[in-house]
Amino acid sequence: MGATTFSVTATGRNAREAFQAARSEAEQAFGDEGYTGSIAEKDRYVMIPLPAGADPLREANKLIEANDARISDKWGPAGCFDLGNGRFYFFGWASE
Numbered sequence: 160m161g162a163t164t165f166s167v168t169a170t171g172r173n174a175r176e177a178f179q180a181a182r183s184e185a186e187q188a189f190g191d192e193g194y195t196g197s198i199a200e201k202d203r204y205v206m207i208p209l210p211a212g213a214d215p216l217r218e219a220n221k222l223i224e225a226n227d228a229r230i231s232d233k234w235g236p237a238g239c240f241d242l243g244n245g246r247f248y249f250f251g252w253a254s255e
Contacts, residue, residue, distance in 0.1 A: 160194055160254055161254070161255050162252045162253060162254055162255060163196040163252070163253060164223055164250070164251065164252055165196060165197050165198055165237075165249075165251065165252075165253050166215075166216065166248065166249065166250040167181050167184075167185070167198050167248075167249050167250075168215075168242070168247070168248050168249075169181035169184075169246075169249065170245050170247070171245060171247065172245060174204065174206065174247050177245070177246075177247040177249075178201075178204050178239070178247070178249060181198050181249055182198055182199055185197040185198045185199035194254050194255050195253070195255065196253050196254070196255030197253055198237060198249055198253065199253075200233070200253040200254050201237040201249075201251070201253065204236050204237040204238065204239040204249060205230065205236040205237070205238060205239065206239050207222070207229060207238050207240060209240040209241065209242070209248075215240050215248040215250075218240065219238060219240070219248065219250035219251075223250070223251070223252070230250070233253055233254045234254070235251075237249045237250065237251040238250050238251050
């Protein structure tokens with residue numbers, strides 16, 4: 160099986176709540192049978208500081224293209240940027 164990248168913005172009182180909401184939404188949209196290429200494949204995330212003023216999509220793409228060890232494994236954690244005000248940006252590789 161292959162892998163593809165994903166990114167999604169989710170809201171919650173904290174990153175954990177937002178992560179669970181994003182996974183639940185992805186499972187509803189893509190199913191929960193595995194290999195969806197979405198955040199539904201992730202069971203954890205790692206917080207990564209977003210540089211001040213940086214665009215989350217561009218920063219996520221930089222990390223993905225650089226094969227950053229924190230998020231390079233399709234079976235490993237998703238990356239997470241705290242966007243403030245209860246918004247979180249999750250990204251990374253997922254099995255498809």
